[in-house]
Amino acid sequence: MSVLIFIDAAEGQVKKSSLEAMTYGAKIAEQLNVAAEGVVLGNVTEDLAALGKYGVKKIHQVSNDELKNLDAQVYANVIAQVAEASGATVIVFSNSMDGKAIAPRLSARMKAGLVAGAVALPDTSNGFTVKKSVFSGKAFANISVATPVKIISLSPNAYKTVAGEGTAEVVAFAATVDAPKVKVTSVNKASGEVPLTEAEIVVSAGRGLKGPENWGMVEELAKLLHAATACSRPVADADWRPHNEHVGQTGFAIAPNLYIAIGISGAIQDLAGVNRSKVIVVINKDPEAPFFKAADYGIVGDAFEVVPKLIESIKKLKGVA
Amino acid sequence: MKILVCISKTPDTTAKIAFTDNNTKFDESGVQWIINPYDEWYALVRAIELKEADASTVINLVTVAGADADPIIRKALALGGDEAIRVNANSHDSFYIASQIADVAKQGGYDLILTGKETIDYNGSSIGGMVAELLDQPFISLAAKLELAGTKATLTREIEGGEEVCEADLPLVVSAQKGMAEARIPNMRGIMAARTKPLKVVEPVAADSLTTVAGFDLPPAKAGVKLVDPENVDELVRLLHEEAKAI
Structure with missing residues (x-):
């Protein structure tokens, strides 16, 4: 047995x-x-x-x-x-x-x-x-x-x-192996990135970032933390970010150790799929954002001011110039 | 071309999740029921698109549920199914449900069976694979694209950290996810037509249940958020490092 x-x-x-x-x-x-x-x-x-x-x-x-x-x-x-x-x-x-x-x-x-x-x-x-x-x-x-x-x-x-x-x-082990009926013709993998569902830390952002051109700081923060990047559904639907980054009710369900949500309101559909994360950090300028209720730590503030400061502070912690 | 689309009745995405009877039953009071979004938005709409490209295509719907699922079946017919089969049984066991669908599939002789990637209530992601095994057909899971050329299907499926393109011959079972199609809403003509489309109710065949739901738990409530001053981001990093030990 x-x-x-x-x-x-x-x-x-x-x-x-x-x-x-x-x-x-x-x-x-x-x-x-x-x-x-x-x-x-x-x-x-x-x-x-x-x-x-x-x-x-x-x-x-x-x-x-x-x-x-x-x-x-x-x-x-x-x-x-x-x-x-x-x-x-x-x-x-x-x-x-x-x-x-x-x-x-x-x-x-x-x-x-x-x-x-x-x-x-x-x-x-x-x-x-x-x-x-x-x-x-x-x-x-x-x-x-x-x-x-x-x-x-x-x-x-x-x-x-x-x-x-x-x-x-x-x-x-000598097994009888049938000929596959499914033929894989190409594989397209983003190399070097942390797969979202396996990531220990996920940095996710929503509409609060105003446009895809503002994702630089999200990516920088993610890289610093060896984290995967994710996004909310409206962001994926607007094609600001690829669909394979969408987490929530109809996207990926994830359960990282740390989930940082930036500019995401935290509608019930956003929370589903991420609420098994062990530690949730929410950064949102709206103190009424429902996501704060599900969060462990929060900052009420403008993402464009808070995130760069967060990057600097983590760099200090990690001793990166 | 005959396509079978498996649909499931699930609580609306905003439904309050609570339980009754000593946490053994889902509390249905006040719950709005919908077609499982993956079944509707991706599996069914892709089938409709394939029918639009080839008018000879027939789309049948199957669900394993009681009569309370009839409204969502009518909605699926309004969107564009031709005929629906409801297997009159209530079960939470994937194998039992898959056995019923496989039986309907055997009788109908379908070229393609589509399911959503999972239901948003039990999140099992199991029906497609089980149906495929029971029918001895190939199974492509988590497909974001599906194209047909004659009897050959070309699909894009999600893999960890990327995607792969693969090919298989029909008949085939596919579980559909985001990317496969865009959600639609039924139009008035569809809603009128759906009233007279056939909805056949059949009794279940004998099948085993392999699992039972013993009960439910709700996650423990959060202790409450610790707010940090936006002028003092260092404090957040300190808390994450020293208290939460998350970075």
Whole structure:
């Protein structure tokens, strides 16, 4: 028996969200007194044995050129084979974009109950119940799973990565790999930027910035903090910023450690999707802006005066000239 | 071309989220119900656009819900669906719902099945993938673009930190998100026509439920905002560094 964790790699490097999934899965394995094992698909250059420090004892690697790009159908089939071979009773994914493609397929394939968007460890005191985020972060639901195999997709940034000691045994797994039916023809990635859903710190701005030409200071602040940039819906709709920066009810749901909202009023739709952020800072010149109610720290002031000062102050803290 | 669009009834985005019966049931009092925005704005409108480009296209709608979903189904028909099928069941289990949709899909023989990327209530993002698996069809998740040429689909899907373009042959299941189409409002002609469009109610097929909702929690209330003087931004940085340990 095992807890099997899907280890997702992009360009040969294991994603941060998978480190969280490994730490989380290893903790569940400890809870259930079984081994934590990982599964990696494709040719990964990173030293997989070193991932043992996140608590996985064994990693099944399926090397096959057909697994270079994601075809959820092919991936789910291969993961099911590994899960059966390792006797997995719990399978853990990150609820990342790839996780959202694969986990539901695997759930239907194995008739294994799925909790998508888990935010805490399962409660195994009476059955198997997992807390997940619902209503776009406005509430939590406790989902009970009674099937022999359970699948959990862990919300990114919901469980802290812990690196300890140890190495994992890496074994080649000979799986039947179907030819993909989905052909990836091009990949377009903003290199060097922090992906929004994985970012520890997010700097977001809204209509209060008056126009796309004023985003320089937002980008500078984000760079200084190694943060991702985001925006409110009106800003994305007006094409001031790309749609993939839109957070909120109909955009990305994020849960960073620190969320800085600049010139965003904080309508209920803005709050959904970001209210699981651990610390929220709001900068707005309107003291009545609803966002202040959800904030931990706030400054009532003009963004064009406050943000440059904030940049200077953080530079001082970090000792950057 | 036959397209099946999966729609779900969800509370309005501004609805107050509260629970009753010892936190086991969503409090529906005073809640306005809408078509799940991702289903409506992106999946359905893209289907309508495809029909506008090829008039022989048929758009069927499917929802798994009780009769209280009929108003939102009529709205979807007013926007441009041709016919709707409501599977008469109430469930919060994705696999049960997906099993019903897969059964409707098998009987209808669709070239393309569209869902929204997730519902704004349970945020599961699961139905599309499960339906695809039950039908043994490819699944493209989180698609921001969809073009068809004959039986070949070209899609742009979101990946961490970017996007990728991919191709697949129909039949296919796609979950749609922002970028796929622009929200529309139904016109008077559509609303009139929707009254007489077929809304078929079918009983559910036997299917397993893999999960149950044991209860809900609301997030703890915030302690209240600590306001910092705009003339003293250093104090905010000190608090974030020393107190919140966030930077």
